Amino acid sequence: EAGVAQSPRYKIIEKRQSVAFWCNPISGHATLYWYQQILGQGPKLLIQFQNNGVVDDSQLPKDRFSAERLKGVDSTLKIQPAKLEDSAVYLCASSWGDRGHTEAFFGQGTRLTVV
Amino acid sequence: SQQGEEDPQALSIQEGENATMNCSYKTSINNLQWYRQNSGRGLVHLILIRSNEREKHSGRLRVTLDTSKKSSSLLITASRAADTASYFCATDASDDKIIFGKGTRLHILP
Numbered sequence: 229e230a231g232v233a234q235s236p237r238y239k240i241i242e243k244r245q246s247v248a249f250w251c252n253p254i255s256g257h258a259t260l261y262w263y264q265q266i267l268g269q270g271p272k273l274l275i276q277f278q279n280n281g282v283v284d285d286s287q288l289p290k291d292r293f294s295a296e297r298l299k300g301v302d303s304t305l306k307i308q309p310a311k312l313e314d315s316a317v318y319l320c321a322s323s324w325g326d327r328g329h330t331e332a333f334f335g336q337g338t339r340l341t342v343v
Numbered sequence: 344s345q346q347g348e349e350d351p352q353a354l355s356i357q358e359g360e361n362a363t364m365n366c367s368y369k370t371s372i373n374n375l376q377w378y379r380q381n382s383g384r385g386l387v388h389l390i391l392i393r394s395n396e397r398e399k400h401s402g403r404l405r406v407t408l409d410t411s412k413k414s415s416s417l418l419i420t421a422s423r424a425a426d427t428a429s430y431f432c433a434t435d436a437s438d439d440k441i442i443f444g445k446g447t448r449l450h451i452l453p
Binding site: 259263270271273276284321323325330333 | 376384385391431433439440442443444446
């Protein structure tokens with residue numbers, strides 16, 4: 229089966245600019261996650277969707293970050309305006325959402341550099 | 344906030360030796376998972392152990408879970424150069440919310 233697709237793979241922007249990332253999860257996966265991974269650290273959960281509803285966005289900086297999952301399939305994550313500390317790899321993952329028995333499948337990530 | 348805490352932060356061993364990594368967590372869980380991340384790549388799921396299981400095997404991997412101590416260990420036997428990577432434990436406490444630790448960087452020496 230096809231894996232989780234993310235684009236772009238790399239992005240360089242200046243601070244205060246905006247940027248958007250796209251994710252296409254594995255077909256049929258109900259749960260979609262966006263993680264931020266700063267170099268040398270573990271992935272930090274930003275937002276979790278179940279179908280097209282938000283399950284958890286407690287760690288999403290809502291003053292600058294937004295995310296949506298249209299029709300419960302593809303998702304976009306936007307940053308506006310970007311700050312230097314947003315430089316990180318943004319990982320999208322999906323899972324069946326079979327509560328308590330699920331593993332997450334990850335995309336290759338988008339490496340964002342804010343200069 | 345990160346739920347899991349791996350130990351050690353970094354580990355270097357000779358090829359052929361066994362590698363053991365530990366993970367401690369704070370709250371009750373539905374399951375605990377281990378992932379591998381090669382440099383510059385996405386994470387790959389290795390193994391999932393449920394809260395009512397104590398030990399699980401997959402090839403050269405052996406995972407244990409002690410819910411009374413809120414800890415888990417990952418053992419990689421007969422290590423290979425290709426095992427060089429970062430290893431993360433992740434906990435699923437509720438609603439399939441998967442929270443990662445900071446990871447252990449494993450380096451296999453030739």
